[in-house]
Amino acid sequence: MSSSGDILEGFPHPMITPMIGIPTYESIAEINLKLNANAASIHSNLGDDAHGLLALTIDPAVYNTISPDLFLPPANPGANPILPDNATVACIAKLTRQHAASLRIWKE
Amino acid sequence: LSTDKTLKQQLLAAIDNIYYRSLRNRITGYANVTTLTILRHLCDTCGKISPTDLIDIDTRMKAPYDPSQPIELFFNQVDNAIELAAAANAAYTGPQIIACAYNTILQTGLFPGTCRDWRRCPAAQKIWPTFKVDFSLAHQEMRELQATTQGAGFHSANSALAANFQ
Numbered sequence: 001m002s003s004s005g006d007i008l009e010g011f012p013h014p015m016i017t018p019m020i021g022i023p024t025y026e027s028i029a030e031i032n033l034k035l036n037a038n039a040a041s042i043h044s045n046l047g048d049d050a051h052g053l054l055a056l057t058i059d060p061a062v063y064n065t066i067s068p069d070l071f072l073p074p075a076n077p078g079a080n081p082i083l084p085d086n087a088t089v090a091c092i093a094k095l096t097r098q099h100a101a102s103l104r105i106w107k108e
Numbered sequence: 109l110s111t112d113k114t115l116k117q118q119l120l121a122a123i124d125n126i127y128y129r130s131l132r133n134r135i136t137g138y139a140n141v142t143t144l145t146i147l148r149h150l151c152d153t154c155g156k157i158s159p160t161d162l163i164d165i166d167t168r169m170k171a172p173y174d175p176s177q178p179i180e181l182f183f184n185q186v187d188n189a190i191e192l193a194a195a196a197n198a199a200y201t202g203p204q205i206i207a208c209a210y211n212t213i214l215q216t217g218l219f220p221g222t223c224r225d226w227r228r229c230p231a232a233q234k235i236w237p238t239f240k241v242d243f244s245l246a247h248q249e250m251r252e253l254q255a256t257t258q259g260a261g262f263h264s265a266n267s268a269l270a271a272n273f274q
Contacts, residue, residue, distance in 0.1 A: 028147070039111065
């Protein structure tokens, strides 16, 4: 799992200038634009695979206008994989791998 | 999770917490609040777009397009409207955006072939990014064609013909 510092370093806008005064639509939009660029710069297979994690900073209604695939936020897969009774070794290995992958995606 | 946390830290650092303090939990702070929730809250409380603005946005979105200008200006006009309408909690749906953009382009009467191809396109492919790509190419082709005909002297020949008729 990447640390917050690692993620920040990879952003196109690692520093966002603090806004002074009462926020207006324009000033919020300006910050939102930078956050959008940062979110989109993170590679993710969620959504259409082309907009990174852009769905974290824009409304789903807007996201749906730019992406043909819906962005489905990953659910918490839990601490351990759920293994059926009498599962074979191969099945346990597969479920463990899938759980590890789901956990990584959920944490990213 | 970690990306959202990092984005949230950036947002919280950029805007004074007086404007979103109501989202703060007494025990957990902003731990369970997403970046998008804070952005929505800011738009709803400070960046409110009035109903009059909303009508203006709609009018600007449907404004006629001048084909002598780069088509990017038209796309930008639509993109701005999409963004502002979403911020006003009155987001356009995909089909609404496409219908509006298509009608504006159709009214120019300059892209009949691309308009016909677009009408025949399956509904699933009729999305705004595809629309932009298709009509950008059509606009580019139109400009190239104009440049070619002018370069070949047809433009001046037509002018001479028009002068003869007069």
